[in-house]
Amino acid sequence: MTSVSPETDATVPVLELRDVHVVHKARTGSLFRPDRVQAVQGVDLEIRRGETIGIVGESGCGKTTLARVMVGLQRATSGEVLFRGEPLRSGRRARKTLGRAVSVIFQDPATALNPRMLIRDTLTDPLRVHDIGDPASRARRVRELLDLVGLPRSAMDVLPRQISGGQRQRVAIARALALNPDVVVADEPTSALDVSVRAQVLNLLADLRHELQLGMVFISHDINTVRHVSDRIVVMNAGRIVEEGPTEQVFQSPRDAYTRTLLQAAPTLL
DSSP: OOOOSOOOOTTSOSEEEEEEEEEEEEEEEOSSSEEEEEEEEEEEEEEOTTOEEEEEOOTTSSHHHHHHHHTTSSOOSEEEEEETTEEOOOSHHHHHHHHHHEEEEOSOHHHHSOTTSOHHHHHHHHHHHTTOSOHHHHHHHHHHHHHHTTOOGGGGGSOGGGSOHHHHHHHHHHHHHTTOOSEEEEESTTTTSOHHHHHHHHHHHHHHHHHHTOEEEEEESOHHHHHHHOSEEEEEETTEEEEEEEHHHHHHSOOSHHHHHHHHHOOSOO
């Protein structure tokens, strides 16, 4: 199947965040005056096709909330989110357009995949929802996707529980690529995997990003893992971006004390 993504102007970011804030109501406080938590504070960020941005920080720093804003699962409390240069709109049609251009790989493939659906149906479903192709072309696309992520054709006719965790994550990656998106947001995509297969999945993502000229947002708490796949690194702390720059620059000359702490605390790639 040929590309299903509409042509875009390469000079315009696929996604752009301008002074984005996200405030959550906490369960503490009183009924009429609940406490508020600033999950994201004043974030500016551009995501373009062909570039991988690594977002790194400890748990609770706001990186997953930021990812949810990017893929339309979380509304910003204030600030602007632009999609292809235009304000991101609500509504079914707008969500469908965004979902075709920006896909997501979740942390745990065991919960991200429908346990009752054959892999064939899991990979066909996005094409059917977006009314792309006919049954024959969809079947060809499923075979292409399995080849792309290094799974055998026999994987089409099994359930997620019948394959390993690493294979399930490859299926999740294939599903994210089904519509030939401009950007893939990968939220801790290796943290739920055995150490022995993490490097394989990282290498696969790195290869796919080059082969398909994908834009990618790779989220992790491990700055060395992010280094493996990223052109640019964004370091978050307490909801704010405290450092941003080309990967090697951040590693060789970190400006922020928090970045230096992350580098000292993560001696291993995996």
